[in-house]
Amino acid sequence: MSEIKEVIMRVNDVSKNFINGVTDNQILNHISIDIYEGDFTVIMGPSGAGKSTLLYAISGMDKISEGEVFYKDKNITKMSENQMASLRSKEFGFVFQQTHLVSYLTLYENILAAGYTNHQNTVLNIKNRTHQLLEEMHISHVKDHLPSQVSGGEAQRAAIARALINQPGIIFADEPTGALNKANSEQVLDLMSRVHQSGQSILMVTHDIRAAMRGTRLLYIEDGHIVGEKQLIPYDGDDVKQREADIQKWLSSMEW
Structure with a gap:
């Protein structure tokens, strides 16, 4: 019998329109999807299809035109700016193509500062958690460096640590490897x-098949609609070529 997954995010009939002069452009068109706890969900699609817009809508970073978004049964579309900011600091982690690290803070200070946004935690716990993440991300040796003094890969790992500092319910990642070379x-x-x-639950936007291979569920968006879905077993580093071929075949069926 298949395992019943808990829904962590519910997207209900969501649309997003942008007004450009007198033109009303619909980027998201009545999308309804569930994001499951513990899944590594990947959103793919052609350029301009609405991938990042959907991620920003789901995470509450962008106002939607119609519909509702729920996080653990809480309607985040009805939250005030202060309520949303509190939810993001405690429950959501964000990783972007550009790290957006504070340039005049060290990597250690960047992670630590994010921990301080959750006022329910103690200073000692935040410091201990920061040191733990520096070890896990393999950047302890550059913890006292500024973002400009480390490699792109090290900076992005610091950004991931920052996203994890408050032990979020879900990580939102928008093209997290888009600015990195292959090794990084x-x-x-x-x-x-x-x-x-x-x-950890993760929702990631990417155009990179190598990144998509890490997912357990792929969603394909086109013209503001979810038009395809593919389930994958968790990535373990085995049968990488077969996994890539399976995704390539699926994307071809989507006319990617």
Whole structure:
């Protein structure tokens, strides 16, 4: 019997329109999907299809035009700005293509500062958690460096640590390897796979098949609609070529 998964995010009939002069452009068109706890969900699709817009809508970073989004049965579309900011600091983690690390803070201070946004935690716990994440991300040796003094891969690993500092319910990642070379991309993806294997829910947007291979569920968006879905077994590093071929075949069926 298949395992029943808990829904962590519910997207109900969501649309997003952008007004450009007198033109009303619909980017998301009445999308309804469930995001499951413990899944590594990947959103793919052609350029301009609405991938990032959907991620921002689900995470509450962008206002939607119609519909509702629920996080653990809480309707986040009805939350005030203060309520939403509190939810993001405690329950959501974010990783972007650009790290958005504070340039005048060290990697250690960047992670620590994010921990302080959750006022329910103690200073000692935040410091201990920061040191733990620095070890897990393999960046303890550069913890006292500024973002400009480390490699792109090290900076992105610091950004992942920052996203994890408050032990969020879900991580939102928008093209997290888009600005990295192949070697750094693989290191970052290995870390994200390890984070997922620890039980972390992840929702990631990518155009990179190597990144998509780490997912357990792929969603394909086109013209503001979810038009395809593919389930994958958790990534373990085995049969990589077969996994890539299966995803390539699925994407071809989507006319990607």
